[in-house]
Amino acid sequence: MGWLGGLAQPAGPCPATGISTDPTQPINSVRPDRRNTFFNWWNPATPPPYDNRVYQLYSVSPRTGQGRAYFEYTPYQQPDNLETVFLSGSADLPANGWELLAYNLGYTEQGQPRPAGAPLPYVVLYHRFTGLLRVFATVAEPQQAYTYHYLTLRFAAGQGLTTKSGLLNRVAAPATALLDAPAGLGAVLTGVGRHLNQAGKWFVADFPLEYDPCTCLFRSELEIDVMAMNPTMLNLPRVTATGPIAGLLLSPYGAENVQDSGSMRGFPMLGYQGQTPGSLLTTGYYDVAAASQQRQRLNWLQATTHDPALAMSLDSAAWFWLRASSADQRTGSRNFLSPAFLQDPRTERFLNGLDYLTVGGLSTNLPGTGVVPAQQPNAYAQTGSRVKGFSQPTDTLGIIRLATPGAVTAPAVSRYPYYNEVLGVLSLLRRPTVQRQVTTVRDADGHSRLRYRFRLPADLAYALNPAAGLVVTDFRAALVVAGSSYPATLPPGDFATYEAPLPLSDDPAGPVQHLVRTAYVSAGCLPDQVFTLDGPTDCDGFLPAGPVSVKVWVQLRRPDAPDAQPVLLVASYPTTVEDTNDPLPAAPSLPTACTRLLPPQPAAAITTLCASPAYREAMRSDRAVVAEAAATIAVLASAVLAYPNPTTGPSPSNWRYPPLAACGSDYSTR
Template sequence: MKTLHKLITLCFLVGYGVISHAQCEHDVSTDPNNSHNDQLPDLQTSGPPYSQDQRYLNGLDWWTPNSYSLDNMMYNPTQPYTTMSNIQSYNQNISDYQYLRKDLGGEYVHPDNGWELMLANLGRYPDNVTIHNNVDLTSIPYLGFYNRYTGVFRLFFQYGYNEPPVDAVDGVKVVLEYKSSSASGILRLAKGTDRTLDKGTVATKLFAVAPPAGQINFWKSVDFQLTYDPCVCYYPSQLSIDFEFFSVTDFKLYGRSISIEQDLIDANGNVVNADFLSGIDVSNGSDMDGGYVMYKTMGDLVDDYISSYQAYKDELDAVNQYNEDLEKKLVILKAFKDLVVNGTSAALTAATGMPWFGALEQFAGEVIGKDSIDLDPLVEQAKEAISKEATTFINKFKTKKEPTKPSMPTASFTEMQFSGTMSDYTPVNGPTFFTPGSFMNNDDPNNTLNDLQNAPHGYPVYNSGVGVFALLESPKVDFSSSSPELINQISYPSNPNGTIYFNEDLRTYQMKLSEPLKYTLNPALDIESYTMECSYRITVKRNSILDAMEWSDAYIDAANPFVYSAHYRQYIQAFNHVGATANVVSDSMGTSAYDIIDRHMITSSTPFSAAEQALWKAGEPILDRDCVIVFNSLSVPVDAFNTLVPSMGVETQYAYYNSSSYADPSVPAVDGLQYTLQAVELKVQLHIVYESYDTDGYKNEGTYVFTYPVDPNDIAYLNDTEIVPDIGGSSSDIDASPENLTFTDTYFDGSAIDGCVLNGSTYTCQCWNNLTIDGDITVANGYNVFMLAGNEVYQVNNSQVAPEVVVDIQPILDYSSPTPEATTSYVESFCAGNSPNGTAYQANLSKNHFDRVNDEEDTLPIDQPEYLAFNLYPNPTSSSVAIGFVCSTGEDLHISLLDMTGKTLSTKQISAAYLTEGVNVNELDLMDLSSGYYFVVLKSGNLTKTEKLVIQK
């Protein structure tokens, strides 16, 4: 247990290094019952002397009122805000915000629980009295709170009245960001890991999403995790908060488009229809004309066709109209003869079977009624035809040849489909304010609120450094890996083709800090005591060997199918040993042994069964995949971490086949099966007890876990050299002692006791960490007991220990090189850029990538989109066309051939079972079709594609 003796520390610091580093340690409290701040903005706007502007001293009692009044706040000039509910008041039906309700298990946002007021926008200065004249943020009231014991920044805000289109939204994205080049380390948490302050900041923007609050006067809320940066006052910076209110809609769109061929330049070089590409009619300034540009252009195309067609029609009128009259008269007379002269039934059920009925529908449909042919108009038209001159019948078969019809205008059609998610965003700018702790009331021009009347939002009400813990410099480690040691080899002769070798080898890895950790705690916190433990997370990896021997029928001999069909397999036994340089110790730490792949080698000459043959033949070679092992070392007190040496081992068992008949140069050597270092991470677990009491009467305390990736440049590789030789077999092996021991009402009478060794009449009960005694410990006559703890001894429930029992602390871990918190002078030098170790503060600089050890990560699979495309060849064609297509929908393919009017001429269907990956080809027979323009349409699933086909004969 580390205890901070504040009186001694303060006396020691008098006159020693308090000027620079202490600047970031501001004396601030926003509790309105005891509000104080030694770094308020200057009341003057320029020049010394500097005075304290009391308007920025908090006067808001945020936890008592039922609601807050919003002075001078309005969504728009016609919609002023009135009040907002207390931040603890939430609709119980809104489950997303129940974590804020104390009665539902949430935490009470109260100063006694560590909460401070960071930002306030209720239309007043933080004193809660003075109305401000800043109108920039009157539309979005907000309150921002910070918990000094957890590092959480919690923002409450509102915008609008939950009315469309602005505030009736699905959610709000809130962005906390450093927009300028100046940054700090308080946002450095990214990808679930922390970063040391000697590395550039990779996280300059955090965002959180808030759901709707449910009612107009309820706040929306988001949380951000902040971390400690002791150097914020050396490099002033400003944070910004912005809001994006969004609505998300799923949609599907279908569309068709038409394109035409048209000259853009005439014979004289002038642009034709210049407004076509611009979308605006340049010949007329009216914006309304722009809507008709496309239609006008299409109209020009149609007019050209109409002109040509009119000449054709004029010529045709003298021929075709005459012929149509003849056809009409002929069918009238045929119908008249059957229905009137011969007396055949005029009912439609009977007439539809007559050979002349189709022509009657085409040329004289007016005589056809609902149920029967109307005889009256039929007779009248027959009389008229008969009364004409005789040439009607003489010449009726002498039809004239029709004139040549002009070509129709051509166009290309495209059909498309879109589906997905459409998002609508309403951006709203929030405040920009100094990073808490970075604003100083001094003569620094970068630390001045230029115009306080118009910048009341730029000052954080809690102007003190945030966060709890910071690791100043990246850990420096030594890493050793031994050469593979062949510990066993068995060979099995294989007749007639060679020998199966079964090998076992071992490689060990060790690690140790090469210099002590440099860390600091936030001095603004009322820390009473703290404990700190550290551990390593070490990842080793064996890359895939893609050229490993593949499975094939050649490895199975039907006549003699036994051992020579075996293949590579691996059996991994991973274990940890943990030791120290002075007292070498080790620990099996739950040794795990597991097969990477479930394959078993046949060790006799018994032929394979059919099932065994199938198992080996169908199996995939295990060497074609990456293999990763992660070791977690012991978590030990920071004062023992300097000398901790975790030792990891990988025992590899593998079989390989050596045959002159099946020699394969790609078979890897033994070294190809070994594991190399992939990543090293330092884990820090910190537990702090604070001096203050919470609203329930308990001491405030917190447990924090930090993970720091070790920079590859900070790893020294000691190949083939063990840091501590033979660590697993040392006399101080932790394997012989448990981590913790607990004895409850135990009687030592010569019988076996868990965790104890009986040597003659003496019991030795030793653990390397903590010993707990619960109840009475008694000893039979003639016996003695030694209870030894490596770290702490706890006696609970009024336990009594017999005089024959000796309880003592004998550390097994090495505490000879403790790691205290970095001194004030060290932190000052580090922040100023002249660290004794040569690595200095860099967190104020933005860096756009992550540092990793061999940064290789698995990627998430991405579903490939469905795809349909095709080409026609040849095109134009005369008798047939080949369709080359690619289809990835997994569904049947439908092919249709259409004419220019959209009429379907032919169809065919291809089953998905016959579609292959890549290009497929299918042929259409066009022998029965005349010259002209057609369309080929392919459809599969939800996708449709169309191409124009030209037939020339």
């Protein structure tokens, strides 16, 4: 589409209202009394010798009842703080997409001390280009020592609240369709960090959010609980991938290092408070964090696949990312996320094995000679990393409560967010359906093979948040299938790229599946395509016995800042597989001519979805969790480890897989 081309979201039930919380030019035409003329979070107006490096706070001692005013360095000015050292010398700037949701430093907006002060000072920010919510909090007067703290983000209950939104859908998986919202209010997003036990030392948690285009039609509220704990051990081992995926762990260091006390710098954990397993999602804080973590996986990748060339290929791609960012910082070349960078085949290779990544959008303080770069918020998820939560005695340090931004306004003015726009960037509205047909064919040597044919019969339905201020310039998608063995030679057909191993247990030497995918195709062309994969002539080759997913590659740009970085979003969504006996269209595979840019859903379609019983049921806060029936794992042959596909329903009663003499006829993928 080129730099000037792109598709924006049509106005729907929740249009953007144009709020800006930049205190140098605040805008709020809906609630002028809530224009942020009160607080500059990155450059507070404090006199020498502090020179705009400190906040002024007010607290009341719980022991004496006496109030006191004091200064504390901002989160960007604490280089001795392991929690926030990654921000030292930088700032979360409005020009780079940061907005203010809420704060409490012990003073009213008019500068008067609050009667209770701020026992838990906090600042809540939001990055509208990547959909990350950032919470800073500190303890004014520590009462006792703790080992760890954690912040939980959840939907509030009670006080007449009966609905939630899809904002926290990512608790179910790194990428979750809107109508796949987890049931009830039990799922929470939790950020964990090592507690420093010093007054005024800020801790931070980042939470990746999903876009719900229906948010403004209902009332809901968010609650951030700030807790402290003294566990004897913070146990986060990987668990079986076949267990319930109820949450995600975000760590700048990855699952292998989270028990290292030196790396507890505030990694957020998403999941049910307690013992529920989940999958690994990482906030890297730096643009190169994903590259560093990919390099840490090389030994495991080689041990799993016994393919040194594959590991070296990933290493080369990771170094490509590292060098691009490093060159930007040294020379100001601005190569990272440039069009040439995104078109380089090493970028696509680097994204293999990542289920989720979002990064980009910076325009101010971009790297240059002698310039301290603004740190780039980003999140990424690695395929197959599973973790288990913790359960330890805790103490409450404080609670932050505010209306869900963009939702029906809460009656309490104090809960009204300064940036009262719908949050999130892009949302897949429904789980995609993939048609699958399996037939028996004979190759040129007369050997029998199973031929798998896959097709998405309908366009991917997505919505783009108009408040994000972005337009889509490229939207591509690929199909990913899981198979039983490592394809040293990729199977004949269209699945010509190896993605990653998928562990099936927490044993490093345990069984794994392997993911292969098609090339990325313009998403607007997907319904016209049929993708094929031929099975082996015996039972020892790659058989697609596991789940099928759709992996999207979306590039967005900021029309208001032509020189800004683009935003890159990569996400792998589960699908529902429908087996069919009906012939699939004889469509050409992987066209080069079709480049139709898939548009967002029209406003009328989104309005209809928001009013549908399916949406209302998905967002009902008291919807019960329904236990999933245990999946039946059938065996194709003793050498084939079949994987239960939780995204598919029962096969049609008239469906029969064709027999394959080499492997027997008792064949099922479920």
